[in-house]
Amino acid sequence: MQLAVVLLFVTVCVIGGEAAARFEPSEIHPGHEKECYVHEIRGYLKPGKKRYLANCSVVECTKERGALYLSFLSCGVVAHHPSCTPIPTSRFAVYPECCIEYDCPPGAGISRVG
Incomplete structure (x- = not known):
């Protein structure tokens, strides 16, 4: 088989x-x-x-x-607006808490790719 x-x-x-x-x-x-x-x-x-x-x-x-x-x-790939800033995470964080998150002004967002 x-x-x-x-x-x-x-x-x-x-x-x-x-x-x-x-x-x-x-x-x-x-x-x-x-x-x-x-x-x-x-x-x-x-x-x-x-x-x-x-x-x-x-x-x-x-x-x-x-x-x-x-x-x-x-985490996947993140595409973000240039005015967004990464939010720091602990270097001891494990998945998914270690994935980078962004703080974006209104109207400027992020999108996750694949």
Whole structure:
């Protein structure tokens, strides 16, 4: 049987804004058949577990129909008016609190891309 896997790049709504999302099959390594391998951490996650990454994103291991998948959420790309100013966030904040927000005057807004 041939298995076709499609990588999905979608924009999803999260609390207070939008995010970029990616869903992909996990690599399976000998001795870790029940865990997802995450390249970004050079390690493994069990299904249902999340890991916050340094690039203001989060990865989660899920099990669907017997197969392991990784789902990633990140801030996405923001296009803003030149008169908008970024609102500082804590350098210790994790996704989604680490995503840059902007303070814009009336009529000058932001738009999130992809």
